[in-house]
Amino acid sequence: MHIDLATVALLGALQALLLAPLLLAATRAYGGVARASLRIWGSVLLLQALGWVLLGLRGRISDWISVVLANGVLMASYAGTALALRLLLGVPPRRSLLAAIGLAGWLGIAWFAVVAPDYAMRVYIATLSLGVYLAMLLWPLRHAARRGGSIAQRVMLLVLLAAAAGWLLRLRELAPGAVPRPGLLVATPGNVAQMIYGALEPVLASIGFLLMYNEAAQAELRRLARTDPLTGTLNRLALDEELARLFRAGPAALAVLMLDVDHFKRINDRHGHAGGDRVLTALVACVGARLRAGDVLGRVGGEEFLVLLPGADLAAALALAEALRGAVAGLHMALDGEPQAITLSLGVAVRQPHEDDPAALVRRADRALYAAKREGRNRVAVPPPEALADGRDGTEPSPPP
Numbered sequence: 525m526h527i528d529l530a531t532v533a534l535l536g537a538l539q540a541l542l543l544a545p546l547l548l549a550a551t552r553a554y555g556g557v558a559r560a561s562l563r564i565w566g567s568v569l570l571l572q573a574l575g576w577v578l579l580g581l582r583g584r585i586s587d588w589i590s591v592v593l594a595n596g597v598l599m600a601s602y603a604g605t606a607l608a609l610r611l612l613l614g615v616p617p618r619r620s621l622l623a624a625i626g627l628a629g630w631l632g633i634a635w636f637a638v639v640a641p642d643y644a645m646r647v648y649i650a651t652l653s654l655g656v657y658l659a660m661l662l663w664p665l666r667h668a669a670r671r672g673g674s675i676a677q678r679v680m681l682l683v684l685l686a687a688a689a690g691w692l693l694r695l696r697e698l699a700p701g702a703v704p705r706p707g708l709l710v711a712t713p714g715n716v717a718q719m720i721y722g723a724l725e726p727v728l729a730s731i732g733f734l735l736m737y738n739e740a741a742q743a744e745l746r747r748l749a750r751t752d753p754l755t756g757t758l759n760r761l762a763l764d765e766e767l768a769r770l771f772r773a774g775p776a777a778l779a780v781l782m783l784d785v786d787h788f789k790r791i792n793d794r795h796g797h798a799g800g801d802r803v804l805t806a807l808v809a810c811v812g813a814r815l816r817a818g819d820v821l822g823r824v825g826g827e828e829f830l831v832l833l834p835g836a837d838l839a840a841a842l843a844l845a846e847a848l849r850g851a852v853a854g855l856h857m858a859l860d861g862e863p864q865a866i867t868l869s870l871g872v873a874v875r876q877p878h879e880d881d882p883a884a885l886v887r888r889a890d891r892a893l894y895a896a897k898r899e900g901r902n903r904v905a906v907p908p909p910e911a912l913a914d915g916r917d918g919t920e921p922s923p924p925p
């Protein structure tokens with residue numbers, strides 16, 4: 525069967541050309557990094573379409589256009605591919621490095637097209653540039669290969685490795701001993717494999733990209749759903765999830781602190797909601813700075829916060845609670861030009877051996893907090909003895925005697 529590689533190249537261009545406007549139009553619905561990477565991906569497809577058209581016209585148009593310009597356009601598209609994916613993966617984009625690799629590769633190709641024409645050298649240089657781009661993607665994508673890794677990233681990994689395999693196949697046919705060395709549009713097995721894969725790549729890589737894009741968007745939505753918008757700490761939903769996770773992990777020591785700003789309503793009444801909000805963000809910064817890695821801080825609601833301390837026993841939790849109380853009491857805040865004292869009441873509770881109900885632990889911390897308020901505020905308290913003795917935290921009505 526005769527395969528006309530110029531036609532294959534033009535088909536690849538057509539696919540990229542049709543996909544690009546669809547993706548570019550979709551960018552309007554998104555924001556942030558996702559939008560930027562989708563835009564770059566759409567532009568990459570346009571560049572690829574142009575590059576493939578110019579390559580496909582090899583021999584019919586001047587080499588300046590079909591070799592020098594086409595390779596410049598394709599090199600820019602490869603740099604764009606790496607940039608879009610690195611943005612999506614959340615790793616430093618390294619724009620200058622990507623541009624420098626593309627420029628160096630393109631200058632090398634132009635040299636061996638114009639000054640010292642050598643087709644094999646051009647392919648070597650293009651392969652080398654692509655190899656560096658590939659390495660810059662394989663490194664952040666390496667986690668995908670592990671058990672439980674991202675499926676979307678695995679798809680992209682496969683697409684990239686298949687592209688690399690195509691280039692290696694083509695390189696084999698250009699090995700120094702191989703005579704005659706085939707040109708781009710000569711239908712050798714290596715060229716055919718690479719051209720056909722190259723023509724399918726806009727679709728395959730775009731599917732991989734969109735899967736990754738969707739995964740990143742889902743992760744962002746999940747992050748937003750678990751974050752308190754004012755303070756940036758975890759919200760109640762996330763706190764419940766974290767507590768359940770710690771309980772599932774086994775019977776290890778766990779302490780919780782329930783924190784509440786004293787007389788917060790007065791601060792709001794005097795300085796307005798904005799003043800109260802400033803107090804809450806300052807409080808979170810102060811408390812957060814004193815927690816260890818692995819501790820969890822979240823906002824239960826209003827001016828009430830919960831701290832989860834995995835591995836902490838009662839003594840450690842009490843010491844930390846006291847340190848937090850002192851640190852917050854020592855904050856020198858000014859609201860509307862007036863000094864504003866802030867104090868905290870804290871309730872401390874620890875997980876009992878074999879306790880498997882996270883809500884019971886939180887209820888005990890809440891009862892301890894209530895005790896701290898009752899005893900005069902700006903203090904740390906533990907749950908009243910009956911909260912442990914009856915095993916029901918005193919929140920339910922007592923059973924009949």
Ligand SMILES: Nc1nc2c(ncn2[C@@H]2O[C@H](COP(=O)(O)OP(=O)(O)OP(=O)(O)O)[C@@H](O)[C@H]2O)c(=O)[nH]1
Binds near residue numbers: 825897
């Ligand atoms: N600024 C601000 N205020 C909030 C927010 N959420 C709840 N509040 C206010 O927090 C105040 C809580 O008041 P109370 O529950 O009476 O508690 P308190 O005044 O701190 O009194 P004690 O806890 O008994 O010391 C109310 O005025 C709520 O309107 C918020 O996101 N920002």
